[in-house]
Amino acid sequence: MLTKDKLRKYHLDKRSKITFEKINKWSKKICDKFLSLDELNNVQKIMSYISMRKEVNTYPLLESLIEKGFKVYAPYTIKKEGTLGAAQIDDLDLDLQDGVFGVQEPKRELRNKAVPDDLDIIIVPGAVYTKDGYRIGYGGGYYDKFLAEHGQNALKVAFCYDYFIIDDFPVEDHDIAVDLIITENQIIKI
Template identity: 30%
Template sequence: MPDCIKVVLDTKIERDYLMGFDMTLAVNSESIAKTKIAIRKTIIQKREELGDLEKDEKNLAIAQRLFGMDEFKKSKTVFCFLSTSFEVQTERIIRESLRLGKQVLVPLLDPGGENLQASRIPSMDIDFVIGEYGVRQPAPKFRDIVPFSNIDFVVVPGLAFDNFGNRIGYGGGFYDKFFKKITRDVSRVAVSYDFQLFNLVPHSDLDEPVHFLITETKALRCRDVSGVEV
């Protein structure tokens, strides 16, 4: 079993995946879907077991690694998700971006609930509400929808990743659709804990990869901005 996977796996599909069954999944979309569900369940459970102090230490290390990226230093418009209590915390990333004078955009579901929009925020001290899927979003009076055209740095959530930038999200496909709408030269950066990193995660042609992966112990460049593996 790969050293980077530090979770207890209970089901046959999880065991099969880690023992090499993943190499047969590319031609079987049903197996890909089932394996993603199993991985999501395992990672969510592992994430919920983290203590507050351990999370704080990991979150600080992740933010510091991200701040050291040349791509972040050069960026002018940062699109960053608003984290839930179980995800890598992004408030520090957002506050530092604002302090540096960067424009900060956060995701907001469109009225149809199918696509992400970008809402500009002036600070983290505005009012937020809990939207669909339990995700924070700016309160209606603070929403300032802007086009994607100026985005040059994206911080994206997820449940599992691999060294090639492949990503397993929560199953809605929102970020896959979002990535298809922004230019290819925009830096896509995933933040996660070490235990969310797999040697390989199942993926299909519909899944959009990230370029960089930041954890508490490493900063990986998975692909160049054209999408080519590095």
């Protein structure tokens, strides 16, 4: 079995070769599936990653969620602690700035509050997933640490292209599975 590092590198390289036309088409299908979830009927607070490079594009989804009146939170990196914070955003154009690792993050002035302990849904990024909901992220462990601390009561959702769901990889004690994986072709409930 390949190591997580080799799997990460292989799949990120594969993902980098997908055309933006496909990314946009698949992202729309994934986000539409998310918006059709029954679970959205009973939630208020949704945290989502801010997409970069060839990840599933979350920008249109976040704009839609804000327009529909959800409280939307975005992560920011707390590098010295090796984890994430979360701040509410109301406007993607005004509330985000360049952050750590080239990711868009909430502006510093929005980060003055503790992470809400009642996040309803957390949408997490990843390079590759198993059908059991385990993920290989980008290697920093930021999301696993965040989910261990703040995700116990939240529905953990992954957005992933079908191609990046694989049968198996080494799972470690600190790895936290998601509850739902949404791809362009299916919804996998764990």
